[in-house]
Amino acid sequence: MDELNFRRRIYADPNDSASDINKACQEDKQLAKFRADMQDFDKQIAAAMEVTPPENLSERILLGQTIDFQRKQKQKHRVHLAIAASVAFIVGIVFQMNGVSPRYDNLSDHALAHMISEVDHIPGTATYTREQLNSKLVHFGGEMANDVAPIKFANFCDFNGTTSLHLVFQGENGDVTVFVVPSDSGLKASDRFSDMQYHGQTVETQKASMVIITDKKQSVNNWTEKLNKAIKWQKA
């Protein structure tokens, strides 16, 4: 191996220990020294390249990864939620279009369905006052002049998209439910109606329909009379 070639190779890699390099070093002391010097120089280069990394670099990298991972998981959850919501939405639309969900164009059917669905939310004790009831009834053009029975519930409710009043009286033989629904609800009222358990009547007033429902053990007629006497409706 000529000297120039040897030097080039040692410059390129001072730790080159190929057999021809080793052989050249054994044969020529000068070349061996040259290699040793270059190896020292390389140690100097390595020392110069040494840069102290920031403290806790590994920990910070691991923390960065944990945060990134959690963020990714959260995004994944959000996507899943969005997909679920979209699916639910489509299902809702399809059911609505096919008329699978119950629809009532009849005031009495709707009143019965509404009452039954709400029956669990009606409080066990009668704590409402007549004043509270009247503050709401006034929106429908009515005022209850005297007490008819303890009032268990008196609140606005959504009645097929129309704001209505939902009243529950505590009768001697069970609860009496009364809905006051504005006349412009678009729902057709029938005077008398019933299902297996309940029966009811509708009373038309100037501004609203009053639907009275009791169970079949009670006389809905008596309640209608009582309420008609107690509530004064505005005249047009």
Next chain:
Amino acid sequence: MKAKQLKYEALVRAYSTDLYRYAYWLCHDGSIAEDLVQETFLRAWRSLESLKDQNAAKSWLITILRRENARRFERKQFDLVDIDDHQVEDSGSVGSEQEMENHLLRRQIGQLQEEYREPLLLQVIGGFSGDEISSILGLNRNTVMTRLFRARNQLKEALESTNQFKGAENG
């Protein structure tokens, strides 16, 4: 999941210092170097499954880091700094002869052209062979060996000329 995490932690602990050094000499800035290393390891986490051979982990990480560094230049076209005008950070006072040389050498390494500096970093910091360097940099082996030769040659000449200058001054 647990196994992946352990494998990842082992990689971080084994290679973060070397990667940081490598990044530092690519960008000459401590905080950018840390960002590069952070980003490199994040990407490594996301594609850890693609690392089949544990022995190739270091060159795999270096390849990711180099790609991240290139991306940085794509993003920040206008922040490009000419390497000749750029002083490499150095800290601490210069005392003994050896420290003086070390200081000079650092400056010279910083001023090497990137095509010479990178193979040298891979060889000295990374401990990679000529073949490994040629596959990381996508160059043929002869080119890599020539660049390594030139890199050391330039450093040695720069150092010797400074020493001569110093000698003349003292004499």
